Amino acid sequence: MTDAKTELPDAAASDPVALGWMTGFPPPADKAVTYADGSFRSFPQLRWSWSNVRQIVPTVNVWRGPGPASPLPRADVDLDGVAVTTMGGETISFAEALAQTFADGLVVLHRGKLVYERYFGALKPHQPHIGMSVTKSFTGTLAGILVADGLVDPAAPVTHYVPELAAGAFGDASVAEVMDMTTGLAYSEIYTDPKSDVWALRRANGMAPPLPGVPQLSLLEYLTTVAKQGEHGRVFAYKTVNTDVLAWILRRASGLSLSELLSTRIWQPMGAEEDAYYHVDRLGIESGGGGLNTTTRDLARFGELMRNRGAFNGRQIFPANVADDIARGGDPAKFAPAGYATLPGWSYRNQWWVSHNAHGAYMARGVYGQALYIDPKAEMVIARYASHPAAGNVANDPISLPAWMAVARHLMG
Amino acid sequence: MTDAKTELPDAAASDPVALGWMTGFPPPADKAVTYADGSFRSFPQLRWSWSNVRQIVPTVNVWRGPGPASPLPRADVDLDGVAVTTMGGETISFAEALAQTFADGLVVLHRGKLVYERYFGALKPHQPHIGMSVTKSFTGTLAGILVADGLVDPAAPVTHYVPELAAGAFGDASVAEVMDMTTGLAYSEIYTDPKSDVWALRRANGMAPPLPGVPQLSLLEYLTTVAKQGEHGRVFAYKTVNTDVLAWILRRASGLSLSELLSTRIWQPMGAEEDAYYHVDRLGIESGGGGLNTTTRDLARFGELMRNRGAFNGRQIFPANVADDIARGGDPAKFAPAGYATLPGWSYRNQWWVSHNAHGAYMARGVYGQALYIDPKAEMVIARYASHPAAGNVANDPISLPAWMAVARHLMG
Numbered sequence: 143m144t145d146a147k148t149e150l151p152d153a154a155a156s157d158p159v160a161l162g163w164m165t166g167f168p169p170p171a172d173k174a175v176t177y178a179d180g181s182f183r184s185f186p187q188l189r190w191s192w193s194n195v196r197q198i199v200p201t202v203n204v205w206r207g208p209g210p211a212s213p214l215p216r217a218d219v220d221l222d223g224v225a226v227t228t229m230g231g232e233t234i235s236f237a238e239a240l241a242q243t244f245a246d247g248l249v250v251l252h253r254g255k256l257v258y259e260r261y262f263g264a265l266k267p268h269q270p271h272i273g274m275s276v277t278k279s280f281t282g283t284l285a286g287i288l289v290a291d292g293l294v295d296p297a298a299p300v301t302h303y304v305p306e307l308a309a310g311a312f313g314d315a316s317v318a319e320v321m322d323m324t325t326g327l328a329y330s331e332i333y334t335d336p337k338s339d340v341w342a343l344r345r346a347n348g349m350a351p352p353l354p355g356v357p358q359l360s361l362l363e364y365l366t367t368v369a370k371q372g373e374h375g376r377v378f379a380y381k382t383v384n385t386d387v388l389a390w391i392l393r394r395a396s397g398l399s400l401s402e403l404l405s406t407r408i409w410q411p412m413g414a415e416e417d418a419y420y421h422v423d424r425l426g427i428e429s430g431g432g433g434l435n436t437t438t439r440d441l442a443r444f445g446e447l448m449r450n451r452g453a454f455n456g457r458q459i460f461p462a463n464v465a466d467d468i469a470r471g472g473d474p475a476k477f478a479p480a481g482y483a484t485l486p487g488w489s490y491r492n493q494w495w496v497s498h499n500a501h502g503a504y505m506a507r508g509v510y511g512q513a514l515y516i517d518p519k520a521e522m523v524i525a526r527y528a529s530h531p532a533a534g535n536v537a538n539d540p541i542s543l544p545a546w547m548a549v550a551r552h553l554m555g
Numbered sequence: 556m557t558d559a560k561t562e563l564p565d566a567a568a569s570d571p572v573a574l575g576w577m578t579g580f581p582p583p584a585d586k587a588v589t590y591a592d593g594s595f596r597s598f599p600q601l602r603w604s605w606s607n608v609r610q611i612v613p614t615v616n617v618w619r620g621p622g623p624a625s626p627l628p629r630a631d632v633d634l635d636g637v638a639v640t641t642m643g644g645e646t647i648s649f650a651e652a653l654a655q656t657f658a659d660g661l662v663v664l665h666r667g668k669l670v671y672e673r674y675f676g677a678l679k680p681h682q683p684h685i686g687m688s689v690t691k692s693f694t695g696t697l698a699g700i701l702v703a704d705g706l707v708d709p710a711a712p713v714t715h716y717v718p719e720l721a722a723g724a725f726g727d728a729s730v731a732e733v734m735d736m737t738t739g740l741a742y743s744e745i746y747t748d749p750k751s752d753v754w755a756l757r758r759a760n761g762m763a764p765p766l767p768g769v770p771q772l773s774l775l776e777y778l779t780t781v782a783k784q785g786e787h788g789r790v791f792a793y794k795t796v797n798t799d800v801l802a803w804i805l806r807r808a809s810g811l812s813l814s815e816l817l818s819t820r821i822w823q824p825m826g827a828e829e830d831a832y833y834h835v836d837r838l839g840i841e842s843g844g845g846g847l848n849t850t851t852r853d854l855a856r857f858g859e860l861m862r863n864r865g866a867f868n869g870r871q872i873f874p875a876n877v878a879d880d881i882a883r884g885g886d887p888a889k890f891a892p893a894g895y896a897t898l899p900g901w902s903y904r905n906q907w908w909v910s911h912n913a914h915g916a917y918m919a920r921g922v923y924g925q926a927l928y929i930d931p932k933a934e935m936v937i938a939r940y941a942s943h944p945a946a947g948n949v950a951n952d953p954i955s956l957p958a959w960m961a962v963a964r965h966l967m968g
Contacts, residue, residue: 202610426607
């Protein structure tokens with residue numbers, strides 16, 4: 143079936159297993175998904191790719207450590223039939239909402255119990271899926287941890303940690319402005335426009351092949367080329383390069399790679415079930431803005447760790463204030479001018495999206511439908527990986543956001 | 556210090572951590588090890604690369620499953636001072652033998668107990684290291700398992716499983732000839748010669764960049780280009796393409812990828828401690844001839860599984876005859892003409908090297924010093940990963956082989 147609005151195949155019709163993408167030994171030419179020809183990024187091929195990034199590009203491991211996985215006790219609740227009224231006014235079932243948002247994996251935790259878990263497409267429970275910009279919320283949380291450690295000062299200039307950035311846009315930005323994305327940058331992030339700066343970032347971070355005859359910049363080299371536009375500190379403007387700069391600040395402040403930081407400060411103590419991984423640039427440097435891949439369950443564990451204010455797996459993993467500061471959110475007045483139609487009254491704080499709704503919900507969000515939704519009032523966490531045909535979440539928010547609230551209400555009884 | 560014979564830095568002087576290869580954020584230009592410029596394959600850079608292959612090229616995971624790692628009870632024995640008399644007549648300590656062979660990781664098991672374990676260079680206990688042609692012995696063992704299953708017939712023609720190979724060298728070869736590498740192939744494997752066919756194989760299997768302007772072949776496409784030279788079945792001739800053909804036979808016979816086969820038939824049941832991985836070609840197909848990366852301990856576990864004739868971790872993982880058939884070896888008369896000066900009287904059987912010595916020892920062997928040594932009489936297994944400056948094992952055999960025997964005698968008491 144095709145979707146009437148997009149004229150693209152729907153979730154069932156684009157199922158990568160049914161379509162046979164990358165199946166067979168070898169996959170036939172018309173079923174191959176490769177890096178060199180860019181097909182891994184096209185729909186419906188990306189329905190395979192986003193579950194198999196390490197087969198496409200070089201990566202670095204985030205070790206889970208030698209211990210057992212933290213338990214996720216099961217208490218199944220059948221949410222398939224929960225009624226969801228979309229922003230468009232249509233009423234559909236939760237199961238249908240998952241299909242319409244091209245979910246690859248979905249885990250719902252309620253009061254720390256795993257109440258609902260589904261996998262679709264090319265994803266399996268033990269398999270990491272790319273988080274896209276969900277990665278940013280991990281970078282932000284690690285930044286909060288290093289601030290709590292006293293290793294990073296939000297009031298300091300970026301150049302205190304990364305002097306190479308002095309000549310460009312970040313030369314007069316503070317760490318706090320980078321954390322909250324209130325820098326003024328001449329950098330465009332339009333996923334559908336191949337001339338947008340986001341493509342230059344991708345060529346630098348390893349997720350797009352270099353242009354023929356053009357030297358391949360490393361991630362840091364690219365960041366030095368970003369120019370200033372407007373003023374810092376005024377308004378929120380979502381630009382991935384901020385998070386990549388923040389990741390550089392964390393490396394310089396800690397002396398550790400992002401993968402080592404994530405492993406030692408979160409992945410090992412929270413008892414992740416599987417290793418995670420980042421894709422890397424030509425120098426082995428992680429994409430802190432979009433390169434993290436985890437299992438759906440481990441993403442949910444991270445959500446539960448946030449919901450429990452840093453306490454999980456029998457220990458206080460980071461200070462409660464790191465999570466509290468994020469959950470409180472930023473300034474909605476700085477967020478409003480960005481004009482996110484599906485996110486009225488929201489704010490952005492330290493790489494997280496904060497709803498300021500009655501439940502105090504906040505989110506990690508990544509293109510193509512990646513989502514970690516934390517609802518403190520409902521004591522609920524939802525982790526969803528997806529492979530939506532459209533990059534921008536405005537395409538799935540009208541279904542997703544009401545769906546999360548409908549499930550929250552159902553679980554609250 | 557430099558080695559007097561090679562004029563290359565010795566193990567201490569080439570230590571990748573001390574030299575700072577790929578350290579710093581980012582590594583400085585003169586400490587960078589990259590894929591595009593081929594530096595990852597040069598010495599001493601390869602002292603970093605062979606412990607970090609997934610940061611250089613795309614890979615596929617070999618899942619260890621959800622269970623606990625199989626126990627490796629410790630019973631430390633200090634082997635550092637064991638005297639080793641090299642083939643050249645020099646007497647050195649075992650610790651010195653490890654340094655002179657550029658060991659990155661070494662695990663010795665005796666009667667199933669971990670008696671000695673050391674890490675050097677860029678390797679850590681939980682980190683996978685490339686096995687190079689040690690990979691072949693995994694492919695061969697999996698072939699033995701599928702033969703025992705009745706899924707692969709050694710007497711069948713290769714084309715029964717892989718008809719695409721009909722026109723080339725493998726068109727009239729049997730599965731058994733491929734397993735034992737007694738095919739006659741116009742294929743040269745000279746690691747020091749950039750015009751050798753092994754480089755074309757590397758460009759196809761993903762471990763070397765494509766030549767400018769030349770379309771990148773997939774692994775299977777490359778294998779169809781290999782021509783016949785001489786006759787099949789006469790003598791042993793070590794050519795990696797045989798193993799890649801064998802891997803294709805396994806995929807076609809089982810309907811599973813090599814990584815799925817290794818995970819389900821060996822890695823999960825033996826209780827591997829960490830996931831392993833293969834590097835892959837542009838279509839996601841594993842290099843069955845040289846692409847497997849494992850931790851040193853997990854390589855030792857696999858050796859113990861072989862030594863115990865398929866029984867390990869409380870179960871019979873594959874039929875004893877699969878291991879017995881390998882341990883018995885092949886025909887030394889077919890092996891002798893290959894002229895391996897350091898391996899007199901040895902044979903090659905189903906992708907393993909068999910000594911026919913008084914201990915019945917047999918080995919998995921990979922370039923740059925990768926080794927899995929199984930000594931049934933001494934009830935000993937030695938796993939060594941290394942990053943020797945010379946690819947060919949003839950450079951380290953004069954030290955390594957006497958060292959394994961010296962340790963075996965020491966442990967036998």
